[in-house]
Amino acid sequence: MKKPVGLGVGALIGVVVGVVGWGGFNTAMEATSSLEFCTSCHEMRDNVFQEYKKTIHYSNPAGVRAVCSDCHVPKDWSHKIIRKVQASKEVWGKITGVIDTPEKFESKRLELAKHEWARMKASDSRECRNCHSFEAMDFTHQRPKASKQMQKAFKEGGTCIDCHKGIAHKLPDMSGGFRSKMKDLKAEGLKNGGKAEKSWALTTSPAWGDLDKAAAGGSGEGRILPAAPVTVLKLSGDLAQVRIDGWQQAGAERLIVALPGKRIMLAAVSAALAETAQVKSTRHDDETDLDWKEASIVLWMPKANLTADQKALWAYGEEMFDASCGACHSPAPPGHFPANQWVGIVNDMKANTSLEEDEVRFLQAYLQNHAQDVVGGH
Numbered sequence: 001m002k003k004p005v006g007l008g009v010g011a012l013i014g015v016v017v018g019v020v021g022w023g024g025f026n027t028a029m030e031a032t033s034s035l036e037f038c039t040s041c042h043e044m045r046d047n048v049f050q051e052y053k054k055t056i057h058y059s060n061p062a063g064v065r066a067v068c069s070d071c072h073v074p075k076d077w078s079h080k081i082i083r084k085v086q087a088s089k090e091v092w093g094k095i096t097g098v099i100d101t102p103e104k105f106e107s108k109r110l111e112l113a114k115h116e117w118a119r120m121k122a123s124d125s126r127e128c129r130n131c132h133s134f135e136a137m138d139f140t141h142q143r144p145k146a147s148k149q150m151q152k153a154f155k156e157g158g159t160c161i162d163c164h165k166g167i168a169h170k171l172p173d174m175s176g177g178f179r180s181k182m183k184d185l186k187a188e189g190l191k192n193g194g195k196a197e198k199s200w201a202l203t204t205s206p207a208w209g210d211l212d213k214a215a216a217g218g219s220g221e222g223r224i225l226p227a228a229p230v231t232v233l234k235l236s237g238d239l240a241q242v243r244i245d246g247w248q249q250a251g252a253e254r255l256i257v258a259l260p261g262k263r264i265m266l267a268a269v270s271a272a273l274a275e276t277a278q279v280k281s282t283r284h285d286d287e288t289d290l291d292w293k294e295a296s297i298v299l300w301m302p303k304a305n306l307t308a309d310q311k312a313l314w315a316y317g318e319e320m321f322d323a324s325c326g327a328c329h330s331p332a333p334p335g336h337f338p339a340n341q342w343v344g345i346v347n348d349m350k351a352n353t354s355l356e357e358d359e360v361r362f363l364q365a366y367l368q369n370h371a372q373d374v375v376g377g378h
Helices: 004-031 048-052 068-072 077-087 089-096 102-122 144-156 175-188 211-216 310-325 339-352 357-369
Strands: 198-201 205-207 222-224 229-236 239-249 252-257 265-269 278-285 290-302
Touching: 077 089, 175 310, 198 310, 205 290, 211 239, 211 290, 222 290, 239 265, 252 290, 265 290, 310 357, 339 357
Parallel strands: none
Antiparallel strands: 198 229, 205 222, 222 265, 229 239, 239 252, 239 290, 252 265, 278 290
């Protein structure tokens, strides 16, 4: 090897070994990115692959097919290597059978989808843009509604996954996450043995003016609405005496709202109960040209409908908002609109969700309490 010819032979061998090694490595990389490889396990073949075959990415008039790796594996080398290393964890999932039955797969669908959506959003939908780009789009040939939304996203820096979550696979049951949070909130109840100075209503709750009527049950003399803040005064069995501090519009005292001029509803009570409210001050609101009374009212309600954990309560609202409004498009943040405008927006869009009536009430309350003109939430 000290002679020039020996050095040449050694270098040649090194080059050959390097080329063969690199070629073999690259061949393995490409092979593990093929549609055949991705669908070689029954977990993918029997679930998401069957969904994907029904979409335009699999079959379309142009005959252009986007396979799994086109959407889930980066093209550039550095990001591809990182993604391959991350994907190696799936081998362990295969060994342990995390999603080896349709039932297990469905139970994990939301978790898996959220993980992938987050990855795509973090990369600004990099893999989508390998084939699609705003700059190459002819907006005049798109449907009017889609064209408007696409141009808005282009202008505001939106990314593909914001609006196209269900483009290749069935959307998971988005309600599972926030409904699970509500279940946990109800299970936890009030802390410290059930008494807390400041608490919030979890759901629409019947309300009564005295303990005897509350103990008798029934539909109540009024209602305390979701997310209404209350001060817990006393406990008696399954009931809690609470004080609601809010505002009454002169001439419409039966409805108690969080702030004057804002339709953030806390409670609706009978005329007789409304008269028991203690008025602290009065104010004329120039914006609405109405007179308002700052008042407090004491009511009884079921203790099970209260939580002292405001942070968890708003986390439930955030999850509901993202799941219900973020499945089809990128939703405007709560602070984008004033509180009263959210009422109309929620009413217009609620038919497009699977939310129950009381969940719609909570969603509206969450958005209003985090609205543009309600700083920091009420």
